[in-house]
Amino acid sequence: MVGIDQVLEKLSTVIDPDLKKDIVSMGMIKDLELNDGALKFTLELTTPACPFNVEIEDDVRKVISEITEVKNFDLKVTAKVMEGRSLDEDTAMSTVKNIIGVASGKGGVGKSTVSLNLALALSQTGAKVGLLDADIYGPSIPLMLGMKKAFMEVEENKLQPVVSNGIQVVSFGFFAEQSHQAAIYRGPIISGILKQFLVDTDWSNLDYLIVDLPPGTGDIPLTLAQTIPITGILVVTTPQEVASNVAVKAVSMFEKLNVPLIGVVENMSYFICPNCNEKHYIFGSGGAKRISEQFNMPFLGEIPLHSEIMSGSDSGKPIMITSPDSPSAVAFRTAAKNIAAQCSMIALRMQEEMASESKNEETAPEVSTSN
Ligand SMILES: Nc1ncnc2c1ncn2[C@@H]1O[C@H](COP(=O)(O)OP(=O)(O)OP(=O)(O)O)[C@@H](O)[C@H]1O
Numbered sequence: 001m002v003g004i005d006q007v008l009e010k011l012s013t014v015i016d017p018d019l020k021k022d023i024v025s026m027g028m029i030k031d032l033e034l035n036d037g038a039l040k041f042t043l044e045l046t047t048p049a050c051p052f053n054v055e056i057e058d059d060v061r062k063v064i065s066e067i068t069e070v071k072n073f074d075l076k077v078t079a080k081v082m083e084g085r086s087l088d089e090d091t092a093m094s095t096v097k098n099i100i101g102v103a104s105g106k107g108g109v110g111k112s113t114v115s116l117n118l119a120l121a122l123s124q125t126g127a128k129v130g131l132l133d134a135d136i137y138g139p140s141i142p143l144m145l146g147m148k149k150a151f152m153e154v155e156e157n158k159l160q161p162v163v164s165n166g167i168q169v170v171s172f173g174f175f176a177e178q179s180h181q182a183a184i185y186r187g188p189i190i191s192g193i194l195k196q197f198l199v200d201t202d203w204s205n206l207d208y209l210i211v212d213l214p215p216g217t218g219d220i221p222l223t224l225a226q227t228i229p230i231t232g233i234l235v236v237t238t239p240q241e242v243a244s245n246v247a248v249k250a251v252s253m254f255e256k257l258n259v260p261l262i263g264v265v266e267n268m269s270y271f272i273c274p275n276c277n278e279k280h281y282i283f284g285s286g287g288a289k290r291i292s293e294q295f296n297m298p299f300l301g302e303i304p305l306h307s308e309i310m311s312g313s314d315s316g317k318p319i320m321i322t323s324p325d326s327p328s329a330v331a332f333r334t335a336a337k338n339i340a341a342q343c344s345m346i347a348l349r350m351q352e353e354m355a356s357e358s359k360n361e362e363t364a365p366e367v368s369t370s371n
C-alpha cells in the first residue's frame with residue numbers, strides 16, 4: 001500500500017524552475033491526506049503571479065499519476081507570497097511583504113506608466129498590491145488612474161490610501177492643496193514626505209508595494225534606499241536612454257548602496273506594425289540586455305511603444321483595465337510575473353542566509369498543534 005513518504009518522495013522530484021528547489025523542501029505541499037488510495041493536498045505557490053504555475057501543476061499531476069495505488073486525487077492550488085524583505089515586529093511597514101522601487105536614469109522613460117500597469121497586472125493575478133507615487137514634485141499617478149479629484153483621509157494618525165481598481169494608492173497628488181507648491185520644497189522636506197508616505201500609511205497586508213520614483217539619483221531614490229529595507233530596485237529603460245548611458249549612473253548608485261537589483265524592463269522597446277503584426281525594433285535592440293549583463297541582473301521584459309498605452313495613461317484608463325488581452329497588456333503581465341518570481345528568489349536567498357546565520361543555534365523541530 002502506498003504511504004505518505006512515497007508520495008512525498010515522488011513530489012520531491014518536481015522542481016520549481018525559478019527557485020531551482022523541489023516543491024517539498026520549499027514547503028509548498030500543505031494539508032496532505034491519504035486514505036485508501038484517495039490523495040488530497042494543497043500546492044501553495046510562492047506567488048499567485050508565478051510564471052511557471054501551469055508547468056508546476058502539470059508536473060505534480062504527472063508524478064502523482066505514476067503512483068498506481070492512488071485512485072483518487074484532489075489537488076488545490078493556492079499561493080502565499082514570500083517575504084522579500086526582513087520583517088519582524090519592529091520593522092517599519094511590517095504589513096508589506098515586498099517593496100519594489102521603480103527607477104531610471106532619465107526622465108520620461110515611462111516609469112509611472114510601467115509602475116501602474118505592473119501594479120494592476122500583479123493585482124489581477126490575485127496578489128494584494130499597493131502603489132506609492134514617490135514623485136513629490138510631479139505626481140502623475142492620480143491622472144493616470146482618472147482620480148485627480150480623490151484625496152487621502154487621515155485616521156488615527158495614519159494616511160488612508162485611495163483604493164482604485166483593487167490597488168491601494170498613495171500620492172502627493174491626493175492632497176487638496178498640492179497644486180504648484182510642491183515645486184518649491186527642498187530636499188529634506190521632500191525626504192520627510194516620502195518617509196511619511198512609507199511608514200505612516202495604513203497599508204493593509206500588501207504582497208507587493210510598487211514605489212514609482214522620480215528619475216535619477218536625487219533625494220527621493222536615496223531616501224527610499226536608506227529608510228527601510230526594500231526587496232529591490234526595478235530599472236526601467238528605453239533603447240534611447242541606454243544609448244545615452246544615464247541609466248548606468250542610476251543603477252550604480254543603488255548598487256553602491258547595496259540595494260538588491262531586481263532586474264530591467266525595457267519600455268518603448270519595439271513597435272508592432274498594425275498591418276503585418278510584426279515587431280519592429282525601431283530604436284535598436286539589445287541595450288537593456290547589455291545593462292542587465294553589466295550589472296548581473298535579470299532582463300525581465302520588454303514593453304511595446306503603443307499609442308493605446310499613452311492614451312490610456314492620459315485619459316485615466318490604464319491599458320491593463322481597458323484592453324487586458326492586448327499585446328501590450330500581455331507584455332506587462334509577462335514582466336509582472338518575472339518580477340514576482342525574482343522577488344520570490346530574493347526572499348529565498350534571504351531565508352537561506354538567515355538559516356545559515358543561525359545554523360549553530362539549536363532549533364526545535366516544527367510541530368503542528370490543534371489547540
Ligand atoms: N510603452 C509606451 N508606449 C507609448 N507611450 C508611452 C509608453 N510608455 C510611456 N508612454 C508615454 O510616455 C510619457 C512618459 O511616460 P511616464 O510619465 O510614465 O514616464 P516617467 O518615466 O514616469 O516620467 P518622469 O520621469 O517625468 O516621472 C507619457 O506620455 C506616457 O503616456
Ligand SMILES: [Mg+2]
Pocket residue numbers: 111112113135140212213214
Ligand atoms: Mg513618472
